[in-house]
Amino acid sequence: MDCEMCGKPAVAICKIEGVQMQVCGSCQRFGTILKQIVTQKPSQKTKVQAQVPKEEIVEQVRPDTSKILRTHREKLKLNxxxxxxxxxxxxxxxxxxxxxxxxxxxxxxxxxxHI
Incomplete structure (x- = not known):
């Protein structure tokens, strides 16, 4: 929010010549202060948690694949x-x-x- 008189950041709402205006610290002397404006501090950034590495699934081919292939091929009676x-x-x-x-x-x- 900016001061309606000079453009600086507003700190209060004042009544100046019958009109309520948002004014800065130097312009509030021209009227009567009705309410102070509470400026919100920028919210703190949330802390990023370190990601736990997922367990990797390691796939390996069975060492007895040759025996399995041969028996399956012979079962189907194919060369x-x-x-x-x-x-x-x-x-x-x-x-x-x-x-x-x-x-x-x-x-x-x-x-x-699959075969």
Missing amino acids: QEQFAAKLQIRASTYNHYESGTTLPDIATARKLE
Whole structure:
């Protein structure tokens, strides 16, 4: 709120020549003070609490994936090429998974779970 006479910050409401006005400290001498204006201090900022790090879920592929793939493929009575085609991966890649030389990545392992 600004003083209605000079524009400085108002500190009181005064009656000057029959009119109630919000005035500053230097202009309030021209009239009678009716009420002091209580200025609110800017609210304090809330303290930001440190966020507790969430536990990370670490996903790993089972080390016995090759045995599981082989038994499931044999149960379906398919050869490696047919099973790889069903999984929509290359036959050589599936051969590496089944022989145990490489482990599938998480996305491929999820695809393997559904079959």
